[in-house]
Amino acid sequence: MDTLLLSRIQFGANISFHILFPTITIALGWVLLFFKLRFSRTGDTKWMDAYRFWVKIFALSFAMGVVSGITMSFQFGTNWPGFMERVGNIAGPLLAYEIMTAFFLEAVFLGIMLFGASRVPSWVHTGATFLVAFGTTVSTFWIIVLNSWMHTPAGFELRDGVAHATDWMAIIFNPSMPYRFFHMLLASGLTVAFVIAGISAFRLLLADRTDGVRAAMKTALVLAATLIPVQIFVGDLHGLNTLEHQPQKVAAMEGNWETGPNVPLILFAIPDDETRTNHFEISIPGGASLILTHSFDGVVPGLNDFVDEDGTINHPRVAPVFWSFRVMVGTGLAMLAISWLAVFLMARKRRGVDGLPKVMLIGLVGMTFSGWLATLAGWYTTEIGRQPWLVQDVLTTAEAVATVPAGMVLSTLLVYLAIYGLLLFAYISVIFYLARKAAHGEAVSAAEPRGHAATLGKLAEQA
Amino acid sequence: MELFGNPAEWLPITFAALMGLSILIYVVLDGFDLGVGVLTPLVGDKEKDRMVASIGPFWDANETWLVMAIGILLVAFPTAHGYILQALYLPVAVMLIGLILRGVAFEFRAKAPAHLKPAWNKAFFAGSLMTSLSQGFMLGLYVMGLEYTLFTTLFACITAVFLTVGYSFIGATWLILKTEGELQRKSVEWAKGGIWGLMLGMAAISLATPFVSPRIFDKWFSFPEAVLLMPLPLMSAGLVLLLWIGLRRLPTADDSFAWFPFAAGTSVFSLAFCGLAYSFYPYVVPEKLTIYESAAAPESLIIILAGTAIVLPTIIGYSILAYTVFRGKARELRYD
Numbered sequence: 001m002d003t004l005l006l007s008r009i010q011f012g013a014n015i016s017f018h019i020l021f022p023t024i025t026i027a028l029g030w031v032l033l034f035f036k037l038r039f040s041r042t043g044d045t046k047w048m049d050a051y052r053f054w055v056k057i058f059a060l061s062f063a064m065g066v067v068s069g070i071t072m073s074f075q076f077g078t079n080w081p082g083f084m085e086r087v088g089n090i091a092g093p094l095l096a097y098e099i100m101t102a103f104f105l106e107a108v109f110l111g112i113m114l115f116g117a118s119r120v121p122s123w124v125h126t127g128a129t130f131l132v133a134f135g136t137t138v139s140t141f142w143i144i145v146l147n148s149w150m151h152t153p154a155g156f157e158l159r160d161g162v163a164h165a166t167d168w169m170a171i172i173f174n175p176s177m178p179y180r181f182f183h184m185l186l187a188s189g190l191t192v193a194f195v196i197a198g199i200s201a202f203r204l205l206l207a208d209r210t211d212g213v214r215a216a217m218k219t220a221l222v223l224a225a226t227l228i229p230v231q232i233f234v235g236d237l238h239g240l241n242t243l244e245h246q247p248q249k250v251a252a253m254e255g256n257w258e259t260g261p262n263v264p265l266i267l268f269a270i271p272d273d274e275t276r277t278n279h280f281e282i283s284i285p286g287g288a289s290l291i292l293t294h295s296f297d298g299v300v301p302g303l304n305d306f307v308d309e310d311g312t313i314n315h316p317r318v319a320p321v322f323w324s325f326r327v328m329v330g331t332g333l334a335m336l337a338i339s340w341l342a343v344f345l346m347a348r349k350r351r352g353v354d355g356l357p358k359v360m361l362i363g364l365v366g367m368t369f370s371g372w373l374a375t376l377a378g379w380y381t382t383e384i385g386r387q388p389w390l391v392q393d394v395l396t397t398a399e400a401v402a403t404v405p406a407g408m409v410l411s412t413l414l415v416y417l418a419i420y421g422l423l424l425f426a427y428i429s430v431i432f433y434l435a436r437k438a439a440h441g442e443a444v445s446a447a448e449p450r451g452h453a454a455t456l457g458k459l460a461e462q463a
Numbered sequence: 464m465e466l467f468g469n470p471a472e473w474l475p476i477t478f479a480a481l482m483g484l485s486i487l488i489y490v491v492l493d494g495f496d497l498g499v500g501v502l503t504p505l506v507g508d509k510e511k512d513r514m515v516a517s518i519g520p521f522w523d524a525n526e527t528w529l530v531m532a533i534g535i536l537l538v539a540f541p542t543a544h545g546y547i548l549q550a551l552y553l554p555v556a557v558m559l560i561g562l563i564l565r566g567v568a569f570e571f572r573a574k575a576p577a578h579l580k581p582a583w584n585k586a587f588f589a590g591s592l593m594t595s596l597s598q599g600f601m602l603g604l605y606v607m608g609l610e611y612t613l614f615t616t617l618f619a620c621i622t623a624v625f626l627t628v629g630y631s632f633i634g635a636t637w638l639i640l641k642t643e644g645e646l647q648r649k650s651v652e653w654a655k656g657g658i659w660g661l662m663l664g665m666a667a668i669s670l671a672t673p674f675v676s677p678r679i680f681d682k683w684f685s686f687p688e689a690v691l692l693m694p695l696p697l698m699s700a701g702l703v704l705l706l707w708i709g710l711r712r713l714p715t716a717d718d719s720f721a722w723f724p725f726a727a728g729t730s731v732f733s734l735a736f737c738g739l740a741y742s743f744y745p746y747v748v749p750e751k752l753t754i755y756e757s758a759a760a761p762e763s764l765i766i767i768l769a770g771t772a773i774v775l776p777t778i779i780g781y782s783i784l785a786y787t788v789f790r791g792k793a794r795e796l797r798y799d
Contacts, residue, residue, distance in 0.1 A: 056574060059570055060567075060570045060571075060574060062523075063523070063566050063567050063569060063570045064566075064567055064570075066523055066526065066566060067562055067563040067566035067567060068563065069530075070526065070529065070530055070559065070562055071559045071562075071563065073530055073533055073534065073537070074533060074548060074555050074559055076537060076544075077533075077536075077537065077544045077545055077547070077548030077549070078548045078549060078551075078552050078555055078556070081542075081544070081545025081546075081548070081549060082545075084537055084538075084541040084544055084545060085541050085542055085545060088537070088538065088541035088759055088763075089759055089760045089762075089763040090763070091538075092537060092538025092539070092541065092759055092763055092767065093538060093763050093766045093767045093770075095534055095537065095538060096534055096535070096538045096767045096770065096771075097767075097770055099527070099530055099531055099534045100531075100770055100771065100774040100775070100778070101770070101774060103527050103530060103531075104524065104527050104531075104774075104778045104781075104782075105781075107523045107524040107526075107527045108524045108527075108778070108781050108782055108784075108785045109781070109785070110523055110524075111519075111520030111521060111523070111524065111785050111788075111789065112520075112785060112788055114520070114796075115519065115520050115789070115796050115797065116520075116788055116789075117797075118797065119788055119789070120788055162760075164760050164762065164763075165760075165762055165763055165766070168766060402545070402549050403549070404549060404552050408552060408553065412552075412553075412556040415556070415560060416560075419560060419563060419564075423563070423567055426567075426571060426575070429575075430571060430574050430575050433574075433575065433576055434574060
């Protein structure tokens with residue numbers, strides 16, 4: 001394998017590993033704020049129980065996100081020097097604003113949010129929780145701005161091959177930014193909803209039927225059921241936006257080779273980049289035309305339009321885009337089904353969390369990390385779908401890669417993969433370990449009023 | 464903006480100064496928490512917890528200064544960023560893996576099942592050590608002009624050890640400030656040992672830089688610069704002497720002057736840093752690329768500078784707030 005492919009795999013591995021944790025912290029910060037505000041409003045300790053349990057998982061996720069994020073900021077230089085040399089005038093300020101307005105905010109107030117509850121007044125602690133949640137969202141904003149600009153560049157001119165900014169508002173509010181931003185925020189909300197629902201279901205299955213668990217479970221399921229239809233709607237808008245600006249990506253998502261009307265919606269196929277056809281296709285006639293143009297005889301772009309006369313291919317490899325898109329949509333539909341069914345069961349006879357049968361709880365445990373699956377699949381769709389470009393129509397991935405020897409990239413790649421595998425295993429194990437530990441008594445002691453000496457002693461042990 | 468003269472001149476300088484400031488803040492702040500990590504194998508489990516508690520609320524924000532520094536290099540000097548990081552590919556990878564290990568070990572050692580805690584403690588130590596060593600190695604290689612020869616690699620290995628000792632020293636002085644009793648007494652002993660490493664390391668770099676580069680030699684040993692620069696080495700020597708005397712009298716019965724070693728250590732680091740910055744200016748890649756040649760376009764730098772002018776004071780403000788909230792002796796870290 002050559003340096004380019006290895007560098008792409010390495011960056012792909014890094015960013016895939018990284019995005020798992022912001023996907024959790026972005027929305028979990030707001031959910032924690034919700035728990036804290038409910039506690040302040042009602043004084044009901046069940047909200048504080050939920051806060052105390054989930055803030056630990058927040059801390060763990062945050063640390064994982066920070067360290068894997070630092071890795072990426074260095075890899076721009078070690079593996080992709082061409083990126084900053086060519087579009088650094090645009091990417092630089094956006095990254096700088098992310099670091100300055102968001103990274104420091106969350107990092108500094110995280111300390112107070114995690115360990116400051118007994119040192120500062122309650123409202124300062126609530127404020128710190130808000131600032132951390134706000135910081136993660138601002139961070140998302142800047143990163144999505146940069147990423148969207150790489151898909152739909154605007155507000156710049158090229159001088160000697162180097163991009164120079166001409167209009168910052170056009171750069172920030174580039175055509176795909178709003179869609180991508182809300183799509184990602186909703187993805188985070190759904191991921192967190194299913195993580196909380198899954199872990200709460202796990203605790204319920206362990207007969208941990210405390211009020212804190214019920215409160216978290218109900219919050220999570222209502223959140224999931226509310227967000228998923230919004231996400232499907234926003235996702236559709238995002239797809240239409242992509243059709244307008246990156247038609248070759250949509251062609252790859254649909255597995256459509258020839259431009260034309262009445263394009264079928266392919267449910268299953270094995271796209272073949274060599275013969276430029278699909279094998280074993282199962283499809284709904286006119287489906288893709290209907291979804292993308294809202295009319296059966298709407299014209300859908302085909303991949304063959306994106307091959308130059310000299311044979312240069314200007315579209316991505318089809319199979320990975322085609323498949324990751326289907327994984328994302330499939331996971332989303334599963335989320336829709338299970339969250340609506342769960343909310344229906346809770347509403348029926350007003351039984352709440354007790355209305356959920358055991359099989360539903362097991363299903364929710366199985367869906368715990370479904371948000372990760374959908375988020376990664378979505379990112380693969382959009383990022384692989386941009387190839388061979390790094391910045392659409394401005395800079396190719398091959399032009400940006402470093403001249404580091406392939407062997408060196410391979411060696412670091414293997415070490416990263418080993419560490420990421422180990423850490424992912426440790427992360428998931430620890431979350432379930434914390435849930436088991438909480439189910440076996442922690443929640444009970446934490447529910448007692450504060451200031452009680454024995455309780456404090458116990459809490460100190462657990463922290 | 465013509466008001467201030469040619470932006471192609473003052474913008475690179477401003478950003479070089481900002482980057483220098485970020486690196487210095489990083490070296491002092493993450494220096495102490497990396498140093499504490501390197502020292503953890505020297506004590507038992509209970510004291511390990513206390514040592515980690517002394518840095519727990521701060522380490523994340525401390526590391527953010529590294530992102531800030533590398534971010535400025537990336538955004539303000541894009542070509543230098545690519546050049547330096549490609550030359551330092553492997554040590555950077557070692558550092559990143561170290562940072563990953565220690566960052567997650569903070570969390571896992573407290574949250575994983577008890578029988579795995581020793582393993583995460585080892586990961587915490589190993590990560591801290593890898594980070595310190597690789598940063599020292601990068602410093603040495605940078606001083607040697609980012610060239611890999613047998614001599615420069617050997618020199619970089621030596622600076623790797625010395626910077627690690629330097630970090631352990633500042634870590635020990637942090638512990639003198641933040642702990643009490645037996646652990647504080649141990650920290651004083653560690654600081655006494657570390658001060659020798661610190662002196663040797665600074666001497667090695669001070670001697671090596673002028674002899675590697677005739678340009679740097681001229682900058683230091685020509686008149687009147689030599690006289691004007693005298694305060695730098697003299698103040699450093701004075702502070703080291705004061706530290707040496709002070710550490711013999713610590714800890715005091717009423718814990719007065721517990722702040723002194725950390726303050727003095729920080730000052731020594733700052734002076735050494737100023738010396739290095741003076742040596743290398745105007746180069747960002749030693750002897751190859753100046754800050755002017757590698758600076759990004761003025762219109763991009765202006766937009767970052769505008770943000771920095773507002774945000775940097777705010778960051779410093781709320782960082783001080785965080786240090787104030789967690790002032791005093793380190794207590795057990797608790798989530799309630």
